[in-house]
Amino acid sequence: MTRRMGVRLVWAVLAGAAADLAGLGLVAAAAWLITRAAEQPPLAALSVAIVATRAFATSKGVFRYAERLTGHDVALRAQAGTRERLYDALVAPQQPRHGGADLLSRMVDDTEAVQDLLVRCLLPAVAAAMAGLAAVVIGLTILPVAALVLLAGLVVAGVLLPAGAAAAARRWSARLAPARAALAGRVADLVHGSADLAAYGADGEALARAREADEALAALERRQARVHAAALAGGILAQVLTVVAVVLLAQAGGAGSVGTAVLALTSLVAFEPVLPLAAAGERLAGVTAALRRLREVRAAVPAVAEPAAPAPRPDGPLTIEVDNLVVSHPPATTTAAGQEQGALDGAPQNGQQGHHRRQQQRRVVLDGVSLRLTPGRRVAVVGPSGAGKSTLLAALMRLVEPESGAVRVNGVDIRALAGDDVRALMTGLTQDPYIFRASVRDNLRLAGPEADDETLHRAVRDARLEEWVERTGWDAELGEDGRTVSGGQLQRLALARALLYDPPVLLLDEPAEALDEETADRLTADLLDVTRGRTTLLVTHRLKGLERVDEVIVLEEGRVVQRGHHDELVSVPGYYRDLWESEALTRR
Incomplete structure (x- = not known):
């Protein structure tokens, strides 16, 4: 007071x-x-x-x-x-x-x-x-x-x-x-x-x-x-x-x-x-x-620890280095109300038995992942569900705390930066985007409050949502949590918002999810055109169009099992070639 x-x-x-x-x-x-x-x-x-x-x-x-x-x-x-x-x-x-x-x-x-x-x-x-x-x-x-x-x-x-x-x-x-x-x-x-x-x-x-x-x-x-x-x-x-x-x-x-x-x-x-x-x-x-x-x-335990004296935000072209990153999900405990929560939120366990229980429940999500994003480089991350792809993006956006390893921006560990500064440098389309109960225009301007109509139209066009927006109306109110739009429309609206924000490093988590095959292919192609020359990390289940990215990284059970250009990966046995052949059969 x-x-x-x-x-x-x-x-x-x-x-x-x-x-x-x-x-x-x-x-x-x-x-x-x-x-x-x-x-x-x-x-x-x-x-x-x-x-x-x-x-x-x-x-x-x-x-x-x-x-x-x-x-x-x-x-x-x-x-x-x-x-x-x-x-x-x-x-x-x-x-x-x-x-x-x-x-x-x-x-x-x-x-x-x-x-x-x-x-x-x-x-x-x-x-x-x-x-x-x-x-x-x-x-x-x-x-x-x-x-x-x-x-x-x-x-x-x-x-x-x-x-x-x-x-x-x-x-x-x-x-x-x-x-x-x-x-x-x-x-x-x-x-x-x-x-x-x-x-x-x-x-x-x-x-x-x-x-x-x-x-x-x-x-x-x-x-x-x-x-x-x-x-x-x-x-x-x-x-x-x-x-x-x-x-x-x-x-x-x-x-x-x-x-x-x-x-x-x-x-x-x-x-x-x-x-x-x-x-x-x-x-x-x-x-x-x-x-x-x-x-x-x-008093809830924060997912990440903010530095007491944050380092200045790096300027200029950014180079992102992920070095031997290890991220684990905390063990689950149960509160009196029956809600699951991390062990960090629960009562501390003492003694060897408690330590063994934490080790037993601990699940490694990312295990020694390394990659490098130089200015203008585009990297795609693929892998089965649960491989740790979305967790990798969360670690880059400083939403989860790594157990070991580091993420550096121009040589500065992101743990030395304020969380808001990290997300100003690296952000984009998250795994579960939220659509607010507001107009289409206001939902977009969340990422660009000062954006003019031309900029809004360009973002909507790049997300292949222009026809729907013109038909629905820019001032039409969307339902809470996007309940009045389809899954594909929600995904593309969130993608348009990410493109409008235009961060130095664009992170995209399954941008073509919930779309039909033809629309997903067109959207992926448009995205690859829009992101040409800008630093981009794309998480996807679809391999169509990935021949245009600089590097593809395959994750399985939190580990990098394959990496290289698309043309190299389809020529060697493994998850990537199996998925490519499966998609080819589907398209026939």
Whole structure:
């Protein structure tokens, strides 16, 4: 929290306390004025009370408005700051830990906990404490023994009941947030997988699981509501008993009609800011759990380690050297929620048994891969699924951490560069491109915000998507995650975005995937024309047109098993020639 926000928070606390004190003063002054006026004293004897009553009535509204305005301003700013830090944590490459629905629940529901912490917990507690103290002071001036009874009642309603409510709610709060996330996950499955569920007749089972998650959440919320009702009832009971005791003591102690009225009404009003503290204590338990869940996201182990002092980004023509690169998938563990995650995210395992288990689960994806990309050189990487082709591109874009070996740009290890600088030099079409719920134009301008219409048209034309875009319209809104476009259109739109970004080293992961054979061949040919003279690394399953690249590298099980020009590889036995002959038979 910044110093400016801290000052605003102090003002909000003071304004809230002043509003409650004004309300207390209003009731005390009004009670004295009414009972004293019944004795028919001279009007001059009532003038001060009359002015005080008006002042307290006016100031209460003014202070309450100031408290609401300042308090909510601070709370909303704090919530925005929390979300901004959460965005930063999510944008940075991380080891997979949370599902999308769970992250959405944390982003929407849990970030509101920051606002509740200030508005529903901190401000009411401070205001109630100051108002209760003022009521006790008023009681001490009239009848000390009644003030002690009032203090005891306020302690019960403002300290013991909120503490009990918080302890009871803490039991349920730790289960409520995961239950909400589980329900959000079930709903997300129903929405995004509705077509597949209907196709395989699994929609009934999916709906049943969603109902089970909903019923589990509803049961927890009912139990929480019982805690809230019990705490509220206990506070009201404490208020009633305290006021009755104070009145009886005032009558027995000879406080008089004026003193008795002031003590009774002051005691009654003193509980108004105190009674909500039970709900605040209950909410505090939920806030604590929500903040803990947010810290889990921000504390997630990053997929790559950013350097403390990044080296300058290399300039000029770039030479990329991959030297004996080894990348392993982390061993999978299971969280309490049943989600798989890397061992780096789980609890550490000690001893020889834990070490053996990690070694046993460890799977090498790239094993000693080396290649060299000089300026303008085009290299194709082929191999069966799971050979490590996409992992190689991820390592080049600094999205995964190599176990050993190095990737150098003009002799500088990319681990010494900021991740954003690496991706500014080497990026392109990823394995799972995402299409945003926005227009075609806006989806493209994600890669080139300042691109003019001519540049956009050229990128679309190079991706062989011009006809579809002209027919659909540049301003047509695409569905979430590209649900309103075909797989081939999604792939070509993402390719156009990569071409529009125009990085110094273009990385393309299966650009012809999800396309029919004829379109894929034309697109590959166009890509090879467009990338002539520029540094390109192409990952593909298709061999058509690869005679035009400078080098072909064949990966199998993470190792380079063949490399050379297309004409050389088709002449020697191996995966490449087998695939080439298979494609030739298919084309006949």
